[in-house]
Amino acid sequence: YTHISPLQTSGATVERSGHKSQFVQMWRPSLHSSFSLLGPYRYCGTGFPCTPLFYKNDFLMKDRILLGLIPGLIAPFLIVFLFWIFRFHYLRLEEFIQQAVFLKIQFKIIALGVFFADLALFYLFLHLNKNNASKGVIIAVFFYFFLFLFSNL
Numbered sequence: 001y002t003h004i005s006p007l008q009t010s011g012a013t014v015e016r017s018g019h020k021s022q023f024v025q026m027w028r029p030s031l032h033s034s035f036s037l038l039g040p041y042r043y044c045g046t047g048f049p050c051t052p053l054f055y056k057n058d059f060l061m062k063d064r065i066l067l068g069l070i071p072g073l074i075a076p077f078l079i080v081f082l083f084w085i086f087r088f089h090y091l092r093l094e095e096f097i098q099q100a101v102f103l104k105i106q107f108k109i110i111a112l113g114v115f116f117a118d119l120a121l122f123y124l125f126l127h128l129n130k131n132n133a134s135k136g137v138i139i140a141v142f143f144y145f146f147l148f149l150f151s152n153l
Contacts (some may be wrong), residue, residue: 002035010073011106013044028048035106039134063130063131063132063133063134064132064133064136065132065133065139066090066136066138067125067130067132067133068121068122068125068132068133068134068135068137068138068139068140069136069137069139069140070136071121071137071139072121072135072136072137072138072139072140072141073118073143075113075117075118075120075121076110076113076114076117076118076144077113078113078117079113079116079117080109080113080114083109083112083113084096107148107151107152109110110144111144111148113138114141114144118140118141121137122134122137122138125127
């Protein structure tokens, strides 16, 4: 059985066990053979072109300090937000922030978020062998350290 699709361009006849079958080679462009506005077409192994999101040279796939710094700065606030939802859900977010500032515990709450979120991110990036991203998380921890240090003076 031979299935011919628009991607199949060249064919050759192969004789196997007494009957003829057509061997069709798939057309797969090289890395630089066809370009679109989104970049060159590449294949993921499924026979379909990948979108640029799945390129191995994409920003999220590379090991960069910025890849660890940005989540390292944002993740503690996500932990504080989850802390507010699960522990103080009866307060509005504005009231929660006002109470934390009034009781002067805002830095302790954020430090709790820095500890848990950045520790998890650090070990995640180490597990993924992204050492520069792990360095970015450490830089974010030092940023929060100096921010807390100078804000208490």
